[in-house]
Amino acid sequence: MGSVKVVAGAAAAGLVLAVGGGIPAHADTIRAALVRAYQSNPQLNAQRAAVRVTDENVPQALSGYRPKVAITASAGYQYSDVTTGVGGLTSRVRGDHVPRSVGATITQTLYNGQQTANRTRAAEGQVSAAREGLRVLEQSVLLAAATIYMDYLRDSAIVEVQRSNTRVLGQTLKQTRDRFNVGEVTRTDVAQSEARLAAGRTQERAAEATLNTTRSNYRRIIGSEPSALAPGSPVDRFLPSTLARAVGTALVENPNVTASMYGIDVSYLQVKVAEGALFPTVTLQVGAQQAYNQQITVPKQFAASAIAQVSVPIYQGGAEYSLIRQSKETLAQQRLALEQVRDQTRASVVQAWGQLQAAKAQVSSAQAQVRASEIALNGVREEAKAGQRTTLDVLNAQQDLVNARVALVTAQHDRVVASYSVLSAVGRLSPQVLRLKTSIYDPSVHYHQVRDSWFGVRTPDGR
Numbered sequence: 001m002g003s004v005k006v007v008a009g010a011a012a013a014g015l016v017l018a019v020g021g022g023i024p025a026h027a028d029t030i031r032a033a034l035v036r037a038y039q040s041n042p043q044l045n046a047q048r049a050a051v052r053v054t055d056e057n058v059p060q061a062l063s064g065y066r067p068k069v070a071i072t073a074s075a076g077y078q079y080s081d082v083t084t085g086v087g088g089l090t091s092r093v094r095g096d097h098v099p100r101s102v103g104a105t106i107t108q109t110l111y112n113g114q115q116t117a118n119r120t121r122a123a124e125g126q127v128s129a130a131r132e133g134l135r136v137l138e139q140s141v142l143l144a145a146a147t148i149y150m151d152y153l154r155d156s157a158i159v160e161v162q163r164s165n166t167r168v169l170g171q172t173l174k175q176t177r178d179r180f181n182v183g184e185v186t187r188t189d190v191a192q193s194e195a196r197l198a199a200g201r202t203q204e205r206a207a208e209a210t211l212n213t214t215r216s217n218y219r220r221i222i223g224s225e226p227s228a229l230a231p232g233s234p235v236d237r238f239l240p241s242t243l244a245r246a247v248g249t250a251l252v253e254n255p256n257v258t259a260s261m262y263g264i265d266v267s268y269l270q271v272k273v274a275e276g277a278l279f280p281t282v283t284l285q286v287g288a289q290q291a292y293n294q295q296i297t298v299p300k301q302f303a304a305s306a307i308a309q310v311s312v313p314i315y316q317g318g319a320e321y322s323l324i325r326q327s328k329e330t331l332a333q334q335r336l337a338l339e340q341v342r343d344q345t346r347a348s349v350v351q352a353w354g355q356l357q358a359a360k361a362q363v364s365s366a367q368a369q370v371r372a373s374e375i376a377l378n379g380v381r382e383e384a385k386a387g388q389r390t391t392l393d394v395l396n397a398q399q400d401l402v403n404a405r406v407a408l409v410t411a412q413h414d415r416v417v418a419s420y421s422v423l424s425a426v427g428r429l430s431p432q433v434l435r436l437k438t439s440i441y442d443p444s445v446h447y448h449q450v451r452d453s454w455f456g457v458r459t460p461d462g463r
Contacts, residue, residue, distance in 0.1 A: 028227060037145035038138070038438055055446055055450055056450060062451070099294045102290055112281045115277070122265075125262050127447060132256075142429050145222055147417050152226045153232060154412075158210075159204070172193055172197075233416065235434065246422065246426050254427035260334070283309050287305050352422040362407075366404065370405055374401060380394050381394055446460055
């Protein structure tokens with residue numbers, strides 16, 4: 001039974017870093033796994049691309065401030081037969097010619113009810129909301145990475161516990177058969193040992209199947225196969241000291257809340273854009289045209305113009321008024337959604353905080369349970385040797401110890417995952433807060449690259 005105590009106990013205790021414990025050489029760490037997930041997770045990279053797509057809304061809105069330039073050109077063949085008469089005298093001109101012309105027109109909007117300005121501010125709000133959405137997914141990916149890392153540690157430790165249990169049950173069956181052969185126990189004791197060994201093998205196979213599933217999910221989330229994972233540790237040092245502070249921080253920093261606030265700003269500006277359709281529009285158009293042979297008698301002609309135009313909308317069927325009302329309802333909806341998000345955030349923090357406190361208590365209880373189960377098993381064995389306990393008593397005590405070690409492994413897993421969950425609910429689960437050794441993706445870089453771009457079809461990365 002001593003081999004079970006060493007192997008299974010080490011597997012269970014290896015989930016969480018001890019205060020003075022070290023990391024084995026060449027072991028993969030939870031921080032390294034978080035870095036790989038942050039850098040290569042395809043879902044996260046797709047969301048970064050979505051933010052870059054949203055960035056383009058700003059130069060599109062800014063285009064309303066800029067002039068629109070068009071160049072026109074024409075050429076063709078024309079035959080003319082013209083007869084004119086004045087005072088009884090007539091003249092006839094006929095022949096063919098090649099009319100051609102080239103011209104340019106510049107149109108500049110001078111005023112449109114502040115629609116361009118409001119569209120630009122709304123686009124900037126959409127960019128800010130998209131960045132907060134990226135933060136939401138970053139937190140989700142990092143939490144999933146930390147969870148699957150701890151899942152693999154838990155499941156691999158449980159496999160070791162079950163394997164050790166199977167080995168011990170095999171030894172117990174052998175000893176029981178030997179005692180049956182000399183008449184110390186009955187056939188019932190042998191059958192009980194055989195049944196418990198079969199159940200142990202079933203539990204071992206089930207644990208291995210669960211570990212295989214976890215390994216597949218590890219590869220999907222983190223991007224590499226798990227190998228020699230070092231123990232994980234909680235991130236309590238980054239958490240607020242009290243539940244009240246955690247809730248207060250979450251209502252300010254949680255990206256779901258801030259994204260919803262930006263959504264209100266965007267909806268408010270959409271109302272202003274819709275109202276701008278009721279204001280006059282003032283445009284200035286400047287054009288020039290050089291023409292040749294437009295008429296058979298006019299070989300060359302040049303024209304230039306500068307025209308200011310004012311368009312005052314009086315009534316356009318009522319669609320513009322409906323759009324304003326619709327935008328106002330959307331704004332009201334966004335404000336109500338913000339309150340809902342705040343309530344959900346508050347509830348998430350309270351739930352995660354409670355789970356963390358419970359997990360801390362469960363670790364202490366599970367450790368005490370393991371110690372007591374080990375003492376009980378040793379005592380039952382000694383009593384069985386003296387004939388005061390049955391084989392079934394020994395088997396039950398062995399199963400109690402296995403259950404206690406599985407409970408300890410699970411509690412240690414929950415302890416670490418719960419700390420990451422609280423950090424995520426607060427809104428601080430980020431590479432910056434965790435101080436991960438990785439380059440931080442900065443969405444503002446692409447934004448400034450495209451914001452003031454007047455022309456060009458290539459993206460900043462050369463596509």
